[in-house]
Amino acid sequence: MLIQLTDSDLAKMPTTLCENFLEWLQSMNSHSSFIQPTGKQQAAIQILTDVMRLEPPDYSELGRNSCIGDEGDRFQVRLSELFDAGLTRSGMPLRVRFKRRNARDTGRDYLHNLAISPRGTVVHNGEEFDKPSPLATKLNGSPVNGWEYVEVKKDGEWVRLDELRQRIRQAN
DSSP: OOOOOOOOHHHSSSHHHHHHHHHHHHHHHHHHSSOOOOOOHHHHHHHHHHTTSSSOOOOHHHHSSSSOGGGGGGGOOOOOHHTTSSOTTTTTEEEEEEEEHHHHHTSSSSSEEEETTSSSSEEEEEEHHHHHHHHHHHHHHHOOOOOHHHEEETTTEEEEEHHHHHHHHHOO
């Protein structure tokens, strides 16, 4: 079976479906029982992998949106903007949800012991993150939407960063 997806197809694909598709492609490459992709197929997989690691994409370079569910996601928000708007504050506890496979392997659903830095970012193992997806991707070992996978403890309850991002968007 031959499946061809254009940039436009990927842009229309729901985030979760696109993430699962990429995970499936990566698993195909890691199993020797599957036929290895040809040069062009491998290049396409590499391009998709590279695009998925950008969250949110830099449209001046890509020219198109990939694996983003709705038009609102085109408005980029950084963690430091949540901080500047008073939606997060220094020392606020933060956690990252693990994908099912990682949760099963680690025996836990979240990585805790993270916090908002004095600059409004997150520092993990000496690396500073001003976007949640690179952080969540690094901890999960494969691309994920950090806005859905990262939560802060606000007023005693865990809140997905996407909820805070929506507040910024509504204000703008």
